[in-house]
Amino acid sequence: MKVRDRFLKKAWYAAALSSEVNAADLFHRKILGKSVMIYRLGDGTAVALHDRCPHRFAPLSMGKRVGDEVACPYHALRFDGQGQCTHNPHGQGHIPKAAKVDTFPLVEKYGFLWIWMDESEADLSLLPDYSPLDEGPETGVGFTYMNLPVNYELIIDNVMDLSHIDHVHGEIITTRGKLSPLVPRVHETDRTVSARWEWSQQPAMMIFAPFLPKPEEEARQYFDITWSAPASIQLTVAATQEPEGFENDINQYDLHTCTPADELETHYFFATRRNHVEDDAEYNAQKIAGMHAAFEDEDGPLVMAVQAEMGDEDFFSLNPVLMSNDVAPVKVRKLLTRMIETENHSSGGLAEATE
Amino acid sequence: MKVRDRFLKKAWYAAALSSEVNAADLFHRKILGKSVMIYRLGDGTAVALHDRCPHRFAPLSMGKRVGDEVACPYHALRFDGQGQCTHNPHGQGHIPKAAKVDTFPLVEKYGFLWIWMDESEADLSLLPDYSPLDEGPETGVGFTYMNLPVNYELIIDNVMDLSHIDHVHGEIITTRGKLSPLVPRVHETDRTVSARWEWSQQPAMMIFAPFLPKPEEEARQYFDITWSAPASIQLTVAATQEPEGFENDINQYDLHTCTPADELETHYFFATRRNHVEDDAEYNAQKIAGMHAAFEDEDGPLVMAVQAEMGDEDFFSLNPVLMSNDVAPVKVRKLLTRMIETENHSSGGLAEATE
């Protein structure tokens, strides 16, 4: 019940990057406190099963593939991609009715494998549209993954309050102090919180300036960011030297998404698609490696220090002093809390009704 | 009370291999949650004391031997092998009445030091007879020890369900799939559970085939296994090419015994005596090293993964799907649970009666 209380269950989480799960191997990841095994069938479709044999609880991901099936590493019960036991080498080979493994709906989109951890029917309409990641050459998009020993909401806070970038990060994405004074326009729906900042700076962020007509001169920029429940943030950042509008801007379209391993460990993924230098594989590799390093070296130590300082206390119970830059992340925390409470309440209702 | 609730107390546990406790040193081991010091008196007799000075709780095993006595490393109170304080260097040298250390009955047999952790009188009749380990040359018997971060019952499960060997272990002891289809004959007494499998395979297990008359041809084999409370399993495995019976078989007589350090840490010992190549010291060393490596490399990682997956949940509470190969280990778990419950209940009764 503890996990249910703290995480939204009826939702899509990134279980893995598509590239993390190859054709041959059994992939393991802990998600919302549960061991999950993911592997690809012969036709390339990825499936997700509870990574626990129902016999003596060995992780199936330590087992062997037998075609599209997986044999438990301990006593060789075999299961198919639907979690059904198909072979029992013991005694007369009778397959017990209970010899089933839970499966989880899995959808492969935008370079990610998305998982639905709830027992209810998966609702594909709840997966946001990140199709811009798919549009363009392979060398114009990068993906990365890291694991952090922190609660996932601290990472969402980090991304939703972009005012930190002038203070935490280096020259390459500095706004030269222009971002912090701005109060973003914030917009909320029943499953999203968006914010947008616009400003001018001279020169533009170093990631964009070289690609603008006059690299040394002033440019107009924006950040546009949308959190969607439970833990995905789409972020676009752009620069232009046109007098108005952003039609021919230099930009990148990023997705940051967090998946709780448990309450104090998070799988953090991000992806970035840009509209410039799209065909340079080496530039592409450096780009995503640089973003990975920036988080790991700069945000990461801070977020971990905050986690250590907070312990297992709830954020609001510590009476944070909130400011204009907190509007978006606080709206996210409050909306997510309401959604979790609603889900728990209606599940409770359902449970009563069906008992 | 927690330890009492989960372990059988009125029972013999292997505290150490005889070879682990030499003539000079103070040996420490945690057993059933308690620190125990073991050392040998001048006449070779081993004694076991609570490894905690009653003064300021320093481990006596960090102290110094003074003949048959041990001086505490901190303030030099000295204790004899019966736990009696014999020397106090402080003040006028008065020895406080309470200056005593608990001792534990210890019996040296079959190459092991067996300990009785309960306060009741030790009952030697409860130590099973493993005298075959003593019979034969030194070069025909091997002993080993390893420490595992798992509950001891998971190791008992592993040994009691030998059907795992075709799936977990390599060519050297494969039954070529013959073992799993068999349902063993199981026999239960008030402190033991036995199982026996018989089959034919071609060739015999690699550990035996070279010593049979016709190494490449079919052989008849058996496993005979007896668990005795609390945590010892005697296992004989044999092969023969005679038409019937096992009188002139090639075999080995093994003892596996587990001693809980605590609920999630186990001392695992095993011994093996064989009736072939008995005089080859090098073969003997390789034999026991190979068995040690097989458990450490093959069973060990699985048992640890199962422990991680089970956390501190009770085995039956997780609703395992049980099969024909589980008959023996499940009978052990149930009998052991009943014995622990009976012990706790009668101890409770006794406590009430004497209060």
Next chain:
Amino acid sequence: MKVRDRFLKKAWYAAALSSEVNAADLFHRKILGKSVMIYRLGDGTAVALHDRCPHRFAPLSMGKRVGDEVACPYHALRFDGQGQCTHNPHGQGHIPKAAKVDTFPLVEKYGFLWIWMDESEADLSLLPDYSPLDEGPETGVGFTYMNLPVNYELIIDNVMDLSHIDHVHGEIITTRGKLSPLVPRVHETDRTVSARWEWSQQPAMMIFAPFLPKPEEEARQYFDITWSAPASIQLTVAATQEPEGFENDINQYDLHTCTPADELETHYFFATRRNHVEDDAEYNAQKIAGMHAAFEDEDGPLVMAVQAEMGDEDFFSLNPVLMSNDVAPVKVRKLLTRMIETENHSSGGLAEATE
């Protein structure tokens, strides 16, 4: 409330050696369970602040100095040495009323920075006089620090019962068995416990013998030791060959002081001033290094083993067998317990009165 229950709060603890806090850096230490940042203002005065930004709880000690102020590493709120927020780079720069960081009174004396962790007014009269540490050349005094994963009272026990030195330490400070038989004179006040031992030994302790008129011959010696609440022990040890009195003795004046990081981690500091070889910097460095090594190599492993054996049990609840050498440390434990209980009780009363 847990910390309050186990530590004396209205008291001075050593937060750091003066030499640990330089002119430029932000210094972090956990004290009584709280993160504390210490740094020096431009005029050299050291200040202590809660090491937690009130915005999103990042440690300020990971931030940057801006003159006498510190900017938070995360979103750059800036605080002065009184904990007042002086700069907010966000939005219109409004400084929220609640944007304050708790500060702790800090006094620099005797080579230490002393901190008062309670919210009540700091009472300088409660800091004992250790001015002898200040008197004499720099090369006649040494300071050291170590961190130990034990409860601080176990270290106080260690120092208050000096009878351990013949059993734990080597030749250099042996009393040749003379100390243990002595029962010290013990004197108690409302915040102190003192003990004094006097004896003769031949030769004197090796740390003193070379500086006496007749190094090989008998000398009179004393230990004089005073614990002052909460956790400071002043210890003087001396040797003389005069027929009576200690007017021209060879001695050293030591201070041992413990600061709980939390219940199971202690900052242990000590200082030593001697009245001989006062002008030899190399001797001085070896002297304090030797004392550090003696504790780290000899007392430290014992105290840690005792902690492991005691777990989180209270000392008296384990029914220690107490002897003549325990008079002083037991008086300290009992007086400290009474002081903590009194403090909690009167705080409770105060809280009620002001609510």
